[in-house]
Amino acid sequence: MRHYTAEQIAELPSKYRAHFINSCTGFKSANLLGSISEDGITNVAIFSSVTHLGSNPPLLGFILRPTTVDRNTYENLKKTGVFTVNHVNQNFIKEAHKTSAKYDGTVSEFDKTLLNEEYLDDFKAPYVQQSRIKLGCTFENEYFIKENDCHFIIGRIQHIYVDREIQAEDGWLNLERAQTVCIDGLDGYALPQILNRFTYAQPDQPVNSIKDLGS
Amino acid sequence: MRHYTAEQIAELPSKYRAHFINSCTGFKSANLLGSISEDGITNVAIFSSVTHLGSNPPLLGFILRPTTVDRNTYENLKKTGVFTVNHVNQNFIKEAHKTSAKYDGTVSEFDKTLLNEEYLDDFKAPYVQQSRIKLGCTFENEYFIKENDCHFIIGRIQHIYVDREIQAEDGWLNLERAQTVCIDGLDGYALPQILNRFTYAQPDQPVNSIKDLGS
Numbered sequence: 001m002r003h004y005t006a007e008q009i010a011e012l013p014s015k016y017r018a019h020f021i022n023s024c025t026g027f028k029s030a031n032l033l034g035s036i037s038e039d040g041i042t043n044v045a046i047f048s049s050v051t052h053l054g055s056n057p058p059l060l061g062f063i064l065r066p067t068t069v070d071r072n073t074y075e076n077l078k079k080t081g082v083f084t085v086n087h088v089n090q091n092f093i094k095e096a097h098k099t100s101a102k103y104d105g106t107v108s109e110f111d112k113t114l115l116n117e118e119y120l121d122d123f124k125a126p127y128v129q130q131s132r133i134k135l136g137c138t139f140e141n142e143y144f145i146k147e148n149d150c151h152f153i154i155g156r157i158q159h160i161y162v163d164r165e166i167q168a169e170d171g172w173l174n175l176e177r178a179q180t181v182c183i184d185g186l187d188g189y190a191l192p193q194i195l196n197r198f199t200y201a202q203p204d205q206p207v208n209s210i211k212d213l214g215s
Numbered sequence: 216m217r218h219y220t221a222e223q224i225a226e227l228p229s230k231y232r233a234h235f236i237n238s239c240t241g242f243k244s245a246n247l248l249g250s251i252s253e254d255g256i257t258n259v260a261i262f263s264s265v266t267h268l269g270s271n272p273p274l275l276g277f278i279l280r281p282t283t284v285d286r287n288t289y290e291n292l293k294k295t296g297v298f299t300v301n302h303v304n305q306n307f308i309k310e311a312h313k314t315s316a317k318y319d320g321t322v323s324e325f326d327k328t329l330l331n332e333e334y335l336d337d338f339k340a341p342y343v344q345q346s347r348i349k350l351g352c353t354f355e356n357e358y359f360i361k362e363n364d365c366h367f368i369i370g371r372i373q374h375i376y377v378d379r380e381i382q383a384e385d386g387w388l389n390l391e392r393a394q395t396v397c398i399d400g401l402d403g404y405a406l407p408q409i410l411n412r413f414t415y416a417q418p419d420q421p422v423n424s425i426k427d428l429g430s
Contacts, residue, residue: 021273
């Protein structure tokens with residue numbers, strides 16, 4: 001195996017290091033975050049850092065770098081208190097990637113891509129019409145990460161919309177059936193296929209396959 | 216689409232809600248965290264919350280629930296200051312899942328599974344021998360998430376080991392080639408296939424495919 005030390009990583013060319021370090025922690029979720037300004041200008045931007053935080057209450061977290069393209073999302077969710085999380089589907093990965101361009105706050109990415117905004121149940125923030133799994137969230141809290149000037153944002157899930165055939169009888173979502181993609185690094189999009197589900201692991205007990213994949 | 220409100224989510228049976236909410240934010244990374252106690256007892260446990268935090272310095276973050284099975288990992292990394300992150304490969308998803316059983320601190324999961332511990336370059340924490348991408352990390356900081364009593368742990372990447380054929384010329388790791396899996400919910404394991412890579416997105420410019428998938 002090739003071995004990189006911290007000193008060697010620090011000396012890598014900046015773009016090489018960005019590609020390398022962004023992919024070395026494994027696959028990441030692929031979500032479009034929808035928000036709206038107080039002036040009514042919508043924003044949609046791709047995020048690879050959304051992750052599960054807890055089920056009861058239903059919480060998620062994600063990382064924001066307010067000095068870059070994420071700034072509009074940050075300002076919107078701080079001012080309106082709401083945002084949406086929309087799964088990226090294999091059918092629109094290129095349109096999703098385009099939302100990472102640094103448009104200023106006067107332009108909506110919905111106008112610059114083929115993604116369509118959609119409003120559901122009087123929720124103020126726009127959803128992505130094409131997504132098959134969408135969450136309406138309220139801003140819950142933020143933690144400033146002093147190690148690299150990021151914010152870790154906590155959102156509380158208020159609404160979930162999901163196609164019926166995606167959900168198994170035990171509540172689990174078959175994300176393969178939703179054609180949800182994941183992200184490898186800064187710019188790689190991948191489509192996962194479910195290999196298996198396993199029963200709850202207990203000490204010195206066998207682990208078995210769960211057959212219910214939402215068929 | 217089926218719509219769940221916050222009130223309906225709160226009233227779901229506990230296990231149903233856990234499966235549902237754990238899968239609704241998209242695919243998650245699949246990593247085994249290796250650590251060692253001051254007494255020399257090793258620990259390896261599966262985590263689905265490891266995510267990229269920054270490239271320079273190279274930082275990652277993950278969520279710990281110190282009251283559950285994660286406690287040994289937490290105590291070890293706080294006392295020794297080191298831990299490893301090892302990609303879960305499709306060849307050992309069942310062994311990886313077994314590490315989620317709640318063994319007490321006197322038992323090493325390396326003795327209870329077919330996973331082998333490995334020591335590289337005098338790093339104190341054990342790596343997983345079978346993994347094709349492994350990181351040696353130091354504990355950098357922690358943030359207490361008061362919303363649900365979790366810790367957000369920041370690790371600094373000190374060593375990266377990667378099979379040579381996995382890395383593209385621009386530094387990107389082809390995680391499909393590494394056979395790295397991702398996680399759907401609490402217990403689903405999925406194998407991603409790369410669909411495409413795209414060029415850096417700029418306002419009003421086309422986005423193109425990147426052909427270098429590390430061939």
